[in-house]
Amino acid sequence: MTTTAAPLDVAALRADFPILSRTVRDGKRLVYLDSGATSQRPTQVLDAEKAFLQQHNAAVHRGAHQLAEEATDAYEGARQRIADFVGADFGELVFTKNATEGFNLVAYAMGNAATSGPEAARFVVGPGDEIVVTEMEHHANLVPWQQLASRTGATLKWFTLTQDGRLDLSDVDSVITPRTKVVAFTHQSNVTGVINPVDVLVAASRKVGALTVLDACQSVPHSPVDFRALGVDFASFSGHKMLGPSGIGVLYGRRELLEALPPFITGGSMIELVKMEGSSFAPPPQRFEAGSPMTSQAVGLGAAVDYLSVVGMERVNAHEHALTVAALEGLSAVKGVRLIGPQDTVARGGAVPFEIEGVHPHDAGQVLDSLGIAVRVGHHCAWPLHRCLNAQSSVRASFYLYNTLDEVDALVDGVREAQKFFGVA
Amino acid sequence: MQLQQMYQEIILDHYKNPHGRGLRDPFDAESFQVNPTCGDEVTLRVHLVDDVVKDVSYDGQGCSISQASTSVLTDLVVGKPVGEAFEKLDAFVELMQGRGKVEPDEDVLEDGIAFAGVAKYPARVKCALLGWMAFKDAVARSQGAA
Numbered sequence: 124m125t126t127t128a129a130p131l132d133v134a135a136l137r138a139d140f141p142i143l144s145r146t147v148r149d150g151k152r153l154v155y156l157d158s159g160a161t162s163q164r165p166t167q168v169l170d171a172e173k174a175f176l177q178q179h180n181a182a183v184h185r186g187a188h189q190l191a192e193e194a195t196d197a198y199e200g201a202r203q204r205i206a207d208f209v210g211a212d213f214g215e216l217v218f219t220k221n222a223t224e225g226f227n228l229v230a231y232a233m234g235n236a237a238t239s240g241p242e243a244a245r246f247v248v249g250p251g252d253e254i255v256v257t258e259m260e261h262h263a264n265l266v267p268w269q270q271l272a273s274r275t276g277a278t279l280k281w282f283t284l285t286q287d288g289r290l291d292l293s294d295v296d297s298v299i300t301p302r303t304k305v306v307a308f309t310h311q312s313n314v315t316g317v318i319n320p321v322d323v324l325v326a327a328s329r330k331v332g333a334l335t336v337l338d339a340c341q342s343v344p345h346s347p348v349d350f351r352a353l354g355v356d357f358a359s360f361s362g363h364k365m366l367g368p369s370g371i372g373v374l375y376g377r378r379e380l381l382e383a384l385p386p387f388i389t390g391g392s393m394i395e396l397v398k399m400e401g402s403s404f405a406p407p408p409q410r411f412e413a414g415s416p417m418t419s420q421a422v423g424l425g426a427a428v429d430y431l432s433v434v435g436m437e438r439v440n441a442h443e444h445a446l447t448v449a450a451l452e453g454l455s456a457v458k459g460v461r462l463i464g465p466q467d468t469v470a471r472g473g474a475v476p477f478e479i480e481g482v483h484p485h486d487a488g489q490v491l492d493s494l495g496i497a498v499r500v501g502h503h504c505a506w507p508l509h510r511c512l513n514a515q516s517s518v519r520a521s522f523y524l525y526n527t528l529d530e531v532d533a534l535v536d537g538v539r540e541a542q543k544f545f546g547v548a
Numbered sequence: 549m550q551l552q553q554m555y556q557e558i559i560l561d562h563y564k565n566p567h568g569r570g571l572r573d574p575f576d577a578e579s580f581q582v583n584p585t586c587g588d589e590v591t592l593r594v595h596l597v598d599d600v601v602k603d604v605s606y607d608g609q610g611c612s613i614s615q616a617s618t619s620v621l622t623d624l625v626v627g628k629p630v631g632e633a634f635e636k637l638d639a640f641v642e643l644m645q646g647r648g649k650v651e652p653d654e655d656v657l658e659d660g661i662a663f664a665g666v667a668k669y670p671a672r673v674k675c676a677l678l679g680w681m682a683f684k685d686a687v688a689r690s691q692g693a694a
Contacts, residue, residue: 484586485610485612485613486555486613489551489555489672490551493550500586501587506587516587
């Protein structure tokens with residue numbers, strides 16, 4: 124990875140994250156290596172949320188008073204800035220409660236297409252059609268497609284993985300066929316950090332007229348992402364993994380698709396005309412934002428995007444790359460540690476999963492926790508991936524812009540400590 | 549050190565040398581339990597004769613806490629009438645759900661009292677209860693089938 128940008132001043136950045144200076148477990152310095160699960164929020168984001176609530180709070184898109192106007196401006200202003208951040212137009216971003224809801228929105232809307240107007244015909248899925256996913260998926264981008272298949276009679280197919288945890292694309296045309304209606308895949312694995320070749324999958328999908336749905340939860344927070352340049356049809360990501368609040372996610376959909384897509388959740392705010400006999404629906408994105416939406420969360424996510432833009436996503440990415448290199452080196456030098464997934468740093472982001480021979484991941488996590496080191500243990504909502512890579516579960520360290528090489532060292536020392544504690548070193 | 553409070557020697561001993569492990573015949577009912585957050589699993593069989601727990605056999609994959617607590621379970625319930633086994637089950641569940649505030653009775657729980665420290669870690673309570681829930685379920689199944 125080459126970058127000409129100046130490296131991050133991590134010490135200065137860390138000062139923006141108050142939680143990173145707290146201690147845990149009887150005075151241990153917190154070493155937070157679980158940003159893949161949720162990231163921490165800088166003061167700038169917390170302040171933006173608070174300022175909104177103290178100065179501008181009102182229901183958006185209703186009411187004609189000054190606060191309602193200000194709240195609506197703040198909400199829609201955040202949408203615009205987030206759209207700019209990911210290479211989308213204003214009208215192509217839908218706020219959801221989280222990324223999972225975004226995948227469900229597309230899957231359920233496709234399920235509703237059969238009983239919608241002719242404009243929705245391209246979304247109809249039924250017996251004989253195929254839905255393609257991968258064995259690398261987070262459950263959020265897998266279970267909704269399993270469910271769509273079982274509701275509609277379509278067939279679920281999937282790409283399997285190579286031994287080192289990359290997508291096996293040796294026979295793309297046998298998986299993505301003229302019967303394929305949708306191809307759902309992750310941009311970057313939440314377990315192994317593997318970055319998938321979006322261009323290959325988009326090209327194969329386009330060739331057969333299949334829609335693409337990208338899980339961008341682990342890519343948007345950690346690297347420059349431009350959905351238009353990637354050419355995907357839909358993408359979903361969450362606020363809390365990119366320095367923003369929980370309770371907000373974002374669904375991207377190409378404008379012409381969102382315009383033709385039937386609604387998922389219905390009710391207030393998403394209508395055009397309501398009569399007792401039936402209703403018509405608002406254009407996107409409102410069509411997909413039924414009910415009172417989250418507001419301070421949208422403002423907070425807007426502030427998170429501002430923060431990341433100032434830091435620069437290239438620099439964030441380069442910093443995490445350096446941490447990943449150090450973690451892979453450090454951990455592979457420990458006898459008895461098995462790295463899961465690729466052993467190299469080609470096309471991979473800042474997540475490092477591993478097993479320790481003779482120490483169950485849950486127990487390893489407990490030892491690390493006693494040292495103040497927060498990691499994720501278990502299957503990380505990617506059970507099929509673990510089965511595929513012959514792991515019952517794993518320990519995952521994941522990095523963000525505020526992590527340091529010292530923290531990587533602490534992790535490696537902690538792993539040795541766990542081996543000592545369980546008498547396997 | 550906090551870690552030693554949780555991982556008592558008794559727990560580590562049971563983990564390294566589990567009692568009653570392996571699936572055996574005969575049995576009346578089997579239960580498969582899984583902890584969906586970590587994927588740990590246990591398959592456990594019970595064999596009851598005249599309302600007495602004649603055998604508990606099990607196999608599974610899991611952390612030291614789940615494996616050790618299942619090992620302790622077999623020590624506590626095999627040879628006991630079902631009613632007494634369930635009293636121990638209730639006592640163990642109460643201990644584990646007590647957030648570290650329940651004083652365990654060694655006469656009832658024997659080695660099971662070693663898990664008092666685990667109860668302070670909410671994320672690990674499910675681990676400790678995995679085998680016990682399988683036992684409860686297997687007994688219910690065997691009685692339902694009778």
